[in-house]
């Protein structure tokens with residue numbers, strides 16, 4: 037094992053651990069800040085697997101572009117689009133298909149359109165809900181009761197399921213909100229914290245006395261800000277591959293799982309299988325359970341809080357067909373399946389409709405999501421069993437009986453952090469514990485948002501914090 041201790045004359049150093057979108061963005065931002073301020077800084081990025089990108093993985097199969105993880109990101113949260121611009125990727129951004137917007141939802145084995153006007157799960161129009169066949173007359177009356185029900189007082193958190201059921205009724209929650217939550221947060225609303233996921237909806241209730249009144253009042257603002265999703269021409273991996281190429285001032289090592297992290301009199305020692313690095317600051321951009329295990333030897337309370345962030349698992353299985361073998365027109369982004377339908381599949385994205393260019397002319401690319409966050413049994417089945425489940429789903433709902441041209445499977449074990457009840461308090465405790473470890477920073481999907489723009493923003497913010505920390509350290513060392 038070689039010891040790369042920092043000699044007094046060598047520049048301040050920061051080690052970023054984890055090369056997903058968060059760690060890549062953090063490393064990139066550190067490189068930019070160092071250049072901008074002409075500040076000599078050694079930045080190192082350590083990634084355990086043999087590739088960078090983390091959950092972002094795009095495969096090319098024949099002339100198909102297959103997303104194994106994320107396929108789009110929200111343009112309304114500016115960090116994602118801004119980073120693409122900065123990297124010269126603006127011309128590569130593509131909106132989702134404007135001609136077949138919207139998703140369908142399965143009810144009693146039949147597909148119905150989701151009520152229009154939903155933007156990232158927030159209803160922005162009421163009439164489509166009132167007209168939707170997805171809700172019974174009683175469900176609609178119960179939804180309207182929100183207008184009259186008093187707002188809940190107090191600051192206490194509640195589950196997403198409790199909030200929507202309380203305001204708009206259990207039926208609307210179960211038939212529309214819960215299935216959508218699976219796609220956004222990978223978990224059931226019964227365990228998700230409202231404060232951590234949709235704090236603005238609680239604010240609307242408090243401000244306007246009713247959720248519906250609040251949504252109507254902000255309708256103009258919502259329409260203006262839009263809710264469009266975008267992707268990159270070559271797939272989401274174009275973003276991480278470009279970041280990787282741009283990191284010319286960062287020493288990047290893949291195949292280097294960090295095994296231990298220990299605080300020193302000043303800074304930290306970071307140990308991989310083959311090397312030891314001394315760093316003035318460390319930015320952990322690993323899943324919370326990995327970060328928790330790394331801090332456990334020196335901060336049990338911090339480790340416990342990080343380790344208590346639950347993760348959901350899922351499987352994505354993409355299947356390619358000739359369009360003529362698909363009896364139903366693929367005229368939407370796909371469909372979601374409420375848990376009440378009792379199926380092991382939670383959603384099917386019609387990738388070739390949602391994102392033009394993902395499949396060659398005359399072909400269809402479908403992506404099936406298997407295994408809900410609380411259904412570990414399904415996600416753990418062997419490949420052939422998952423393929424059989426997916427094909428049965430496509431037969432039952434879309435009438436597809438043909439053999440797929442190919443299928444492409446990716447298992448995502450403990451991949452989606454769940455912001456369960458108590459998440460905001462947990463984050464506050466984590467922030468409190470970090471103040472005992474100057475130079476240690478935590479970023480990533482586990483904290484302030486699971487979407488790509490959230491991860492990018494968190495990576496940038498924490499990189500800014502780490503940079504300010506080492507600059508101040510350098511200034512104080514110089515002065516003394």
Ligand SMILES: Cc1cc2nc3c(=O)[nH]c(=O)nc-3n(C[C@H](O)[C@H](O)[C@H](O)COP(=O)(O)OP(=O)(O)OC[C@H]3O[C@@H](n4cnc5c(N)ncnc54)[C@H](O)[C@@H]3O)c2cc1C
Pocket residue numbers: 053054055056057058059082083084085088089090091092104105106107108109110292293294295321322323326350352448451452479480481482486487488489491
């Ligand atoms: C199936 C799926 C679909 C999704 N769809 C969307 C979508 O459409 N839009 C959207 O905005 N978001 C989506 N998300 C969420 C989004 O992709 C993730 O939240 C985000 O990519 C997480 O990035 P990250 O860098 O924080 O974590 P990761 O991507 O998990 O990166 C962490 C990195 O740390 C590395 N690592 C782990 N342990 C160690 C160690 N000991 N030493 C060194 N390195 C280590 C890992 O190998 C990994 O590369 C989806 C997620 C999944 C799983």
